[in-house]
Amino acid sequence: MLAADGLVKRFHSRTGPITAVDHISIAVAAGEVLAFLGPNGAGKTTTIKMVAGLIRPDQGRVVVDGVDVTGRPALAASRLGAVLEGSRNLYWRLTCLENLIYWGTLRRLTPAVARQRAGELLRMVDLEDRQHNSVQTLSRGMQQKLALCQALMHRPQLVLLDEPTLGLDFASAEAIKATVRQLGTEGVAILLTTHQMDVAQQLADRLAIIRAGQLVLTGRTEEVLTRYSRPVWRVTAGEAFSAGQLAAARTLGWPLEQPTPKDLLVTPPEDDPAAIYRLLDVLRPAAIRLVERHQADLAEVFQQVVSGGGEAL
Amino acid sequence: MSSLLVAEWRRMVIDLVRYPLETVSMMVVMFAVFAGMFFGAHYLTAAPISGPNLSGVVIGYTVWTLVMNASGFMGYSIQNETQNGTLEQVMLAPWHTVQIFLVRGVMDILEMLLPVLVVLAALIALSGAKLDWRLLAAVPALMTIITAWGIGLMMAALALLFKRMNQLQLMIQFALLFVIIAPVATIAGAWGHVLGVLAPLSVQVSVLHATLAAAGHGASATLWWEAAADMVLWFVAGYWLLTAADHLARQRGIIGHY
Ligand SMILES: Nc1ncnc2c1ncn2[C@@H]1O[C@H](COP(=O)(O)OP(=O)(O)OP(=O)(O)O)[C@@H](O)[C@H]1O
Ligand SMILES: [Mg+2]
Numbered sequence: 121m122l123a124a125d126g127l128v129k130r131f132h133s134r135t136g137p138i139t140a141v142d143h144i145s146i147a148v149a150a151g152e153v154l155a156f157l158g159p160n161g162a163g164k165t166t167t168i169k170m171v172a173g174l175i176r177p178d179q180g181r182v183v184v185d186g187v188d189v190t191g192r193p194a195l196a197a198s199r200l201g202a203v204l205e206g207s208r209n210l211y212w213r214l215t216c217l218e219n220l221i222y223w224g225t226l227r228r229l230t231p232a233v234a235r236q237r238a239g240e241l242l243r244m245v246d247l248e249d250r251q252h253n254s255v256q257t258l259s260r261g262m263q264q265k266l267a268l269c270q271a272l273m274h275r276p277q278l279v280l281l282d283e284p285t286l287g288l289d290f291a292s293a294e295a296i297k298a299t300v301r302q303l304g305t306e307g308v309a310i311l312l313t314t315h316q317m318d319v320a321q322q323l324a325d326r327l328a329i330i331r332a333g334q335l336v337l338t339g340r341t342e343e344v345l346t347r348y349s350r351p352v353w354r355v356t357a358g359e360a361f362s363a364g365q366l367a368a369a370r371t372l373g374w375p376l377e378q379p380t381p382k383d384l385l386v387t388p389p390e391d392d393p394a395a396i397y398r399l400l401d402v403l404r405p406a407a408i409r410l411v412e413r414h415q416a417d418l419a420e421v422f423q424q425v426v427s428g429g430g431e432a433l
Numbered sequence: 434m435s436s437l438l439v440a441e442w443r444r445m446v447i448d449l450v451r452y453p454l455e456t457v458s459m460m461v462v463m464f465a466v467f468a469g470m471f472f473g474a475h476y477l478t479a480a481p482i483s484g485p486n487l488s489g490v491v492i493g494y495t496v497w498t499l500v501m502n503a504s505g506f507m508g509y510s511i512q513n514e515t516q517n518g519t520l521e522q523v524m525l526a527p528w529h530t531v532q533i534f535l536v537r538g539v540m541d542i543l544e545m546l547l548p549v550l551v552v553l554a555a556l557i558a559l560s561g562a563k564l565d566w567r568l569l570a571a572v573p574a575l576m577t578i579i580t581a582w583g584i585g586l587m588m589a590a591l592a593l594l595f596k597r598m599n600q601l602q603l604m605i606q607f608a609l610l611f612v613i614i615a616p617v618a619t620i621a622g623a624w625g626h627v628l629g630v631l632a633p634l635s636v637q638v639s640v641l642h643a644t645l646a647a648a649g650h651g652a653s654a655t656l657w658w659e660a661a662a663d664m665v666l667w668f669v670a671g672y673w674l675l676t677a678a679d680h681l682a683r684q685r686g687i688i689g690h691y
Contacts, residue, residue: 175686198527208518225440226526
C-alpha cells in the first residue's frame with residue numbers, strides 16, 4: 121500500500137545543513153501496522169510528511185496505492201489520511217459533527233454521505249453524545265480521537281499517525297489503540313510513530329527504528345523481540361535460596377547470578393531442552409514460584425539499538 | 434470542484450450563524466456607514482437623497498471594501514490556519530492549493546456581499562432614495578474583484594513563505610488605495626499610459642466609473658480591453674506565485690511551521 125524508496129531530505133538551518141532523512145526506504149502492506157521509532161529529531165515526522173506530500177523529498181519517491189505522491193498529489197492525498205503531530209488537525213470553533221462533515225466534504229464526499237460516515241465514526245470512538253459540542257470544549261483525549269475520525273472520513277487505504285497517543289490517559293490511549301487494530305483488520309495500512317514502546321509493541325506487526333535519519337533496524341515485531349531475547353532463565357522462589365541449593369546449582373557449570381536472594385538468573389546450554397528440568401531438580405525442594413525465559417521487550421531493544429551500534433542496514 | 438465549494442460554503446454559513454453577535458455588529462457598522470452616505474449628503478447640500486453622486490459613493494465604497502477583502506483574506510486565512518495548526522490538514526486535501534484558497538476568497542466576498550445587499554435594500558426602503566446603477570456595472574465590478582483576488586493570491590504566497598506579514602499587508606493595501614484613488618490610468622505619455630495600465634485595479638475602476646456615469650457613453654472599447662488584459666495579468670501572476678510558493682514551502686518543509 122505504501123512504498124517509500126530511498127528518501128532523502130536535507131534542511132538548511134542557521135547552523136548549517138542537516139540531513140534529516142538519509143536514504144530511508146519503508147513499505148507498509150495493506151492491513152499491516154508499521155511502528156516507526158526513533159529518538160527526538162531522528163527524522164520520523166519529516167518522513168511522515170514526505171509520505172503525505174507535505175514535504176518534497178530531495179531524493180527518492182513515495183508511492184501510495186500505486187500513485188506517485190509527487191507526480192499526482194491530489195490523487196495520492198485522496199487515498200491517505202493523517203493525524204499530524206502537535207497540530208490540532210481540527211477547527212476549534214466547529215462542533216465535532218461539523219468538523220467531520222467539513223473534512224469529509226473537502227475530501228469529495230457529499231454532505232449526506234459525510235454525515236452518515238461521521239455518525240459511524242463518532243459511535244466507534246464513543247463521542248456520539250459530544251457531536252454537537254465545539255472542539256474547544258473537548259478534552260485532549262477526545263480531541264485526539266476526533267482527529268483520528270477526521271483522518272478516516274474518506275476511508276483512506278493508508279493512515280499516518282504521528283504520536284497518536286501522546287499525552288493521553290489510559291482509557292483514551294486504549295480507544296485509539298483499539299481503533300488502530302480495527303483498521304488493521306479492515307485492511308488499512310498504518311504507519312505510526314510513538315515514543316511509547318509499549319504502544320508500539322502492542323500494535324505493530326513490523327518495526328522500523330531510525331537514528332539520525334538512518335534506518336538501524338527493521339523487522340517483524342516478534343522476530344525482533346526474539347532476536348534480542350537472551351537464553352537466560354529466571355527462577356524465583358518464595359523465600360531465599362539456601363547456600364546448599366546455590367552450590368548444587370553451580371555444579372551444573374552454567375553461568376549463574378543471584379540478583380536478589382530469591383532470584384536466580386541461569387544461562388543453560390541452548391541446545392539442551394532438558395536443561396531447565398535438571399536445574400529445577402538440583403534446586404529441589406525450594407518453593408519455586410516462577411520460571412521464565414528472558415523475553416526482550418521493545419523498550420530494551422530500542423535502548424540497545426539506539427544507544428549501541430545497532431546493526432546499520 | 435463542487436465538493437470543495439460545498440464544504441467551504443457550509444463552513445461559512447456555520448460561521449455566520451454560530452457567532453450572531455459578530456454578524457449583527459458587522460451589519461450595524463455597515464448600516465451606519467451607508468446611512469451616513471445616504472443622509473449625510475442630504476443634510477450638507479440639501480440636495481435630494483439620490484442621484485449619481487450618491488450611487489457613486491455607495492458603489493465606490495462597496496467595491497473598495499470588497500477589494501480590501503479580496504486582496505487580504507487569503508493571506509490572512511493562511512496566517513490564521515498556520516497559527517491554529519490546521520494548515521497542514523487543509524494542504525492535505527485533494528485539491529490544488531490555489532483552488533482551495535481561491536474558493537475561500539470567493540466565500541469571503543459572498544459573506545461580505547450578502548449583508549451589504551441586505552443593508553442597502555433596507556436603507557433604500559427606509560429613505561426612499563434611488564440608486565443609479567446599471568446591470569452592466571456588475572461586469573467591471575467583478576473584473577475589479579478578480580484583479581484583487583490576483584493580488585490576494587500573491588499575498589497568500591507571501592504568507593505561506595513568511596508566516597507573519599501583517600505590516601506588509603497593511604503597506605500593500607495602502608498602495609492599493611493610492612493606485613485606485615490616483616487616476617494612474619490617465620497618466621500622460623505613452624510609457625506613463627503603459628504603466629497605468631499595468632498597475633492593478635486602476636483600469637478596472639476607470640471602466641466602472643465610466644459605466645456608472647449617468648450621462649456618459651460608457652468606457653471606450655480600448656479601456657475595456659485594457660481592463661480585461663490587466664485583470665488576466667494580475668490573476669495569472671497571483672496564481673503562478675502561489676503555485677511557486679506552495680512548491681517552495683513543501684521543498685523547505687515549512688508548511689504549518691510558525
Ligand atoms: N523545516 C525544517 N527546517 C529545518 N530543519 C528541520 C525542519 N523540519 C525538521 N528539521 C530538522 O530535521 C530533524 C528531524 O526532525 P523530525 O521532526 O523529523 O524528527 P522526529 O523524529 O519527528 O522527532 P520527534 O520525536 O522530536 O518528533 C531535526 O533535526 C529537525 O530539527
Ligand atoms: Mg516528530
